[in-house]
Amino acid sequence: MILYCIAPFFWQFLTSIKDSKEVFAIPTTYIPREISLKSYYNIFTLRPFVRYIINSTIVASGTTILALIVGSLAGYALARLQLKAKGMIQKSILIVALFPQIVIIIPLYEMVRVLGLTNNPLALIIPYTALNLPFVVWVLTSFFKQIPQDIEDAAKVDGFTRIGILYKIILPLSAPALATTAILVFIFSWNEFLFALTFMTNDLARTVPVGIAMISGAASYMVPWDQISAAIVITTLPLVIVVLFFQKRIVQGLTAGAVKG
Amino acid sequence: MAEIELRQINKTFAKKVNAVKDITFKANDGEFLTLLGPSGCGKSTILRLLAGLEMPDSGEIIIDGKKVNDIPPADRDVAMVFQSYALYPHMTVFDNIAVNLRLRKVKKEEFTRRVLKTSKTLGISDLLDRRPRALSGGQRQRVALARAIIRNPKGFLLDEPLSNLDAALREKTRGELKLLFSQLGATVIYVTHDQIEAMTMSHRIVVLKDGVIQQIGTPHEIYNVPINTFVATFIGSPKMNLIHGKIDDDNIVFTLNKIPLFVLPGKDRLRKYIGNDVIVGIRPEDITVTSRSHDETHNAQIVLCELTGQQTMVTLHIDGLELKVIAPSSFDASEKLVGIKIDPLHIHLFDPLSGQKIY
Numbered sequence: 001m002i003l004y005c006i007a008p009f010f011w012q013f014l015t016s017i018k019d020s021k022e023v024f025a026i027p028t029t030y031i032p033r034e035i036s037l038k039s040y041y042n043i044f045t046l047r048p049f050v051r052y053i054i055n056s057t058i059v060a061s062g063t064t065i066l067a068l069i070v071g072s073l074a075g076y077a078l079a080r081l082q083l084k085a086k087g088m089i090q091k092s093i094l095i096v097a098l099f100p101q102i103v104i105i106i107p108l109y110e111m112v113r114v115l116g117l118t119n120n121p122l123a124l125i126i127p128y129t130a131l132n133l134p135f136v137v138w139v140l141t142s143f144f145k146q147i148p149q150d151i152e153d154a155a156k157v158d159g160f161t162r163i164g165i166l167y168k169i170i171l172p173l174s175a176p177a178l179a180t181t182a183i184l185v186f187i188f189s190w191n192e193f194l195f196a197l198t199f200m201t202n203d204l205a206r207t208v209p210v211g212i213a214m215i216s217g218a219a220s221y222m223v224p225w226d227q228i229s230a231a232i233v234i235t236t237l238p239l240v241i242v243v244l245f246f247q248k249r250i251v252q253g254l255t256a257g258a259v260k261g
Numbered sequence: 262m263a264e265i266e267l268r269q270i271n272k273t274f275a276k277k278v279n280a281v282k283d284i285t286f287k288a289n290d291g292e293f294l295t296l297l298g299p300s301g302c303g304k305s306t307i308l309r310l311l312a313g314l315e316m317p318d319s320g321e322i323i324i325d326g327k328k329v330n331d332i333p334p335a336d337r338d339v340a341m342v343f344q345s346y347a348l349y350p351h352m353t354v355f356d357n358i359a360v361n362l363r364l365r366k367v368k369k370e371e372f373t374r375r376v377l378k379t380s381k382t383l384g385i386s387d388l389l390d391r392r393p394r395a396l397s398g399g400q401r402q403r404v405a406l407a408r409a410i411i412r413n414p415k416g417f418l419l420d421e422p423l424s425n426l427d428a429a430l431r432e433k434t435r436g437e438l439k440l441l442f443s444q445l446g447a448t449v450i451y452v453t454h455d456q457i458e459a460m461t462m463s464h465r466i467v468v469l470k471d472g473v474i475q476q477i478g479t480p481h482e483i484y485n486v487p488i489n490t491f492v493a494t495f496i497g498s499p500k501m502n503l504i505h506g507k508i509d510d511d512n513i514v515f516t517l518n519k520i521p522l523f524v525l526p527g528k529d530r531l532r533k534y535i536g537n538d539v540i541v542g543i544r545p546e547d548i549t550v551t552s553r554s555h556d557e558t559h560n561a562q563i564v565l566c567e568l569t570g571q572q573t574m575v576t577l578h579i580d581g582l583e584l585k586v587i588a589p590s591s592f593d594a595s596e597k598l599v600g601i602k603i604d605p606l607h608i609h610l611f612d613p614l615s616g617q618k619i620y
Binding site: 148150151153154155156157158159160164169172173175 | 309312313314333334335336339340341343344345346347348349350351360361364365408
């Protein structure tokens with residue numbers, strides 16, 4: 001099962017360390033005859049690949065942070081406050097998430113153009129945040145609801161303010177949920193293609209997925225697979241690092257011991 | 262420490278549960294006052310109102326002579342211990358205890374000293390570096406208490422703090438709590454549904470039913486002079502026997518099917534009830550089981566004998582009536598038919614319609 005899932009990535013990795021001639025060799029060689037890191041060297045020298053990674057990092061981190069800040073505030077309000085229109089708000093949030101992105105891309109492009117945000121990372125951070133918020137709000141709302149009301153009441157009696165309760169009590173207790181949502185939002189923003197392609201017209205403003213797609217050879221019909229593979233391997237690494245970093249927090253399982261048990 | 266007073270408090274909820282109605286009582290300085298009642302009677306609601314976690318619909322809450330209706334929980338200077346303890350799971354025991362002093366900008370040396378002193382009093386000095394999840398139920402309960410005690414508040418609000426402990430530990434902690442709070446001289450409002458806790462720990466008990474105060478009194482008064490049938494049967498285990506009966510001209514109390522029970526000692530006060538229906542309340546310990554065919558006895562059939570060690574609980578049937586009786590542990594259960602003798606000095610009479618005490 002794992003083998004089945006990982007096979008394409010592994011082949012990708014093997015391709016990336018082949019020599020460019022060997023990539024197209026027939027019959028196909030699976031295990032590279034000689035290991036060459038030339039493709040890795042090429043993507044950094046022939047293309048602004050570092051720039052793509054920086055752009056992607058800015059966009060993905062910005063989206064994650066913004067989505068979590070807004071999402072946790074909204075989630076907390078929905079979980080704890082007695083709002084009259086609560087059900088309606090929750091439903092409309094869900095409905096927003098149902099629109100396919102292609103439907104909103106043209107009006108969104110107009111807005112980006114009018115605001116002069118083309119080629120600005122904000123042009124991606126803002127729509128990505130908006131697209132991810134429904135998911136973030138839903139996950140966090142349901143997680144906040146699980147936190148015993150008694151803990152919050154105790155905090156009130158102890159002298160915490162509402163914001164204090166959220167930041168000192170609720171959010172630390174929600175670390176597992178926050179980490180999970182952070183990872184998923186980060187991955188989404190890192191991999192998103194459609195908006196990134198549309199709003200980032202300047203080569204230097206592009207994010208990694210678009211950048212990879214734009215990699216082309218010297219001649220029009222030549223596809224430099226070795227470079228593309230190398231690029232993909234490099235782009236996947238930050239995701240793996242992010243996942244591993246948050247994994248530790250997920251596993252800790254902080255809520256145990258809050259109340260009786 | 263201070264007086265805590267409620268004046269004509271009303272509070273209703275949208276779901277129509279746990280509402281309280283016209284609650285008025287006052288806990289004196291240093292008094293251990295217990296709110297006792299079955300679940301859903303609104304006793305926790307009263308505590309939450311006092312803490313400021315709920316707002317009353319009407320009425321006044323007065324702590325230390327000051328009306329606190331509009332003062333937020335943090336500034337009321339009362340400490341609350343929750344049934345679930347509600348410790349902060351992501352903080353160490355030390356931080357859990359120290360957190361409210363920190364929020365009150367107490368200096369580090371000062372709160373460290375106080376945490377150490379309080380934890381020593383409660384015997385949790387060794388646990389200060391642990392997190393709540395690494396503690397047993399009894400230890401968590403102590404941490405929750407320490408968090409309240411360290412504040413040196415005007416009053417303590419305790420919401421069934423013993424209900425999550427096992428039976429043996431509960432009994433031990435009950436005594437310790439009583440001692441601790443009497444040493445502190447603290448004003449305590451204690452919520453429980455356990456009559457033993459209420460009887461053993463309190464100076465006074467407030468008995469509640471459906472959000473309405475039934476009776477306020479010392480444990481002695483509540484037990485010996487219950488004001489209505491609810492209080493009479495709620496306090497005491499096994500429960501007080503309630504028998505529908507009649508009083509005749511000679512002040513003899515009969516059951517409905519004419520079995521004479523006993524002769525009332527004082528006649529005058531009950532003149533207007535002569536010939537009327539009454540509810541007779543007799544505590545199981547005020548009935549004596551005798552051998553059959555004694556003058557003042559009735560034939561009773563033994564249905565069940567339960568030996569608890571120090572005594573035997575006997576269930577009797579007399580002509581369709583069921584009576585619980587406490588007999589000595591040496592009681593011989595081999596006889597199937599026995600007589601009973603009722604001590605007329607310890608009986609209670611209630612009005613059958615209102616349930617209020619008439620004698």
